[in-house]
Amino acid sequence: MAMRHILTLNAGSSSIKFALFAQDGELTEVLRGQIEGLGSATPKLEAKLQDGLVDEPVSAAEAADHEAALGRVLQLLRRSMGQMPVDAVGHRIVHGGLAFTGPVAIENDVLDRLEALVPLAPLHQPHNLAGVRAAHRAFSDALQVGCFDTAFHRSHPWVNDTYALPRAFYDDGVRRYGFHGLSYEYVISRLKEIAPEQEKGGVVVMHLGNGASMCAVRDGRSIGSSMGFTALDGLPMGTRCGQLDPGVVLYLLQEKGMTAEAVTDLLYNHSGLKGLSGLSQDMRELEAAGTQAAQQAVDYFVDRIRRELGAMAAVLSGLDAIVFCGGIGEHAWRIRARVCRDFDWLGVALHDDRNRAGETLISSDESRARVFVIKTDEEMMIARHTAQLLDARGNH
Structure with a gap:
């Protein structure tokens, strides 16, 4: 196989993660980085290159939105890569709907079909697609590949995929899609x-x-997910509400006179840990704050995880392992300890020293269910899918 290069773009709600991989048989990471704090006064660009770390200043204008930030990322890539060709760009796309159940080349009418899914993931899908457009312009000869967060969950049994609405809504696509599938x-x-x-x-x-x-x-295989039709459902998040009685939405619309746009903004951007604490969506800040509201926000976060763990164990008819991942899951040992406390009836027992140290295996030797901390790598997963699609199209 001739050497080829794959770029991955993961445009989230407040950051853009990127990575470049070389492939000569195996995939090898060349560089990786992110711009975070999009839309804030103090955005930051960090990257890890083969010859060291890059920590460059980024003006507020350069990271005012995703389009501007992508331009800044592409500058760094061009500087670092020189004339190195990019054979393909793999994109994380949150929602694939019913049609996209695996990686797909983004060409012809695919982008238009993905645009139609924006209402189902308004916090992410527009940014994901902005990354696709920017990459099309910057790397016009490269294959653009969409990799979907929903695809991993298409193996759900029907009972874990539907809502108790008239069947016509399910047939029309109103169902539990699940997200974070690449992770x-x-x-x-x-x-x-x-x-x-x-x-x-x-x-x-x-x-x-x-x-x-x-x-x-x-x-x-995924058989159940806490998230549903949109990425609002399930656990409370940084700024998203998580599970909510739909009657609350009706009340806000009918009795409080809020518009649909205002309710959307409330549930996506001003709820969750940030809304409950009145302080921050950052778990590190909340754990250090010492205020009652911050503590209550963390308490609620932990309680909802524990409730969902019991539900997931029921879906699985037992439990063999728990895996923590993501920024909080990988780094907040106190949260892990609180989540797993008193779950001995499920065969879960943590080893305190292993958990504090953030080792890969953090359960005790006596624990029937093993508990792991695994650093997730969506970029590598995207690169693997993109490489497979290149192979399938004969790009060796």
Whole structure:
């Protein structure tokens, strides 16, 4: 196989992650970085190159929105890569709807079909597609590949995929899609390497970060997710509400006179940890704040995770392993300890020193269910999918 290069773009709600991989048989990471703090007064660009770290100043104007920030990322890539050609660009796209159940080349009418899904993921889909357009302009000869967060969950049984609405709505696409699928797919691939016996059993994966969800996995296949039709459902998140009685939305519309746009803004941007605490969506700040509101926000976050863990164990008819991933899952040892406390009836027992140290295996030797911390890598998962599509199209 001739050497080829794959760029990945992961445009989130407040950041853009990017990575470049060289492939000569195996995929090798060349550089990786992110711009965070989009739309803020103090955005930041960090990148890890083969010859060291890059920490460059970024003006507020350069990161005013995703289009501007992508331009800044592409400047760095061009400077670092020189004339190195990019064979393909893999994109994380949050929502694939019913039609897109695996990686797909973004050409012809695909972008238009993905635009139609924006109302189902308004916090992410527009930014994902902005990355596609920018990459089309910057790398016009490269294959553009869409990799979908919803695809991993298309194996759900019908009962875990539907709502109790008239069947016509399900047939029209109103169903539980689930999200964070690229993260779950990567984490399960790693679990298969380090604990194949557990990977074949019942596993609950917790992707805990600014976006948070949980997934029930058996034999490597998703059979249940805490997220549903949109990325609002399930666990409370940085700024998103999580599970909510739909009657609350009706009340806000009918009795409070809020517009649909105002309710959307409330539920996506001003709720969750930020709304509950009145302070921040950053778990590190909340744990350090010492205020009652901050503590209550963390308490609610933990309680909802614990409730969902019990539900996921029921979906799986037992539990063989728990995996923590995502920014909070990978770094907040206190949260992990609180989530797993008093779950001995599920066979869960943490090893305190291993948990504090953030080791890969953090359960005690006596724990029947093993508990892991696995650093997720959506970029590597995107690169793998993109490479497979290149192979399928004969780009060797």
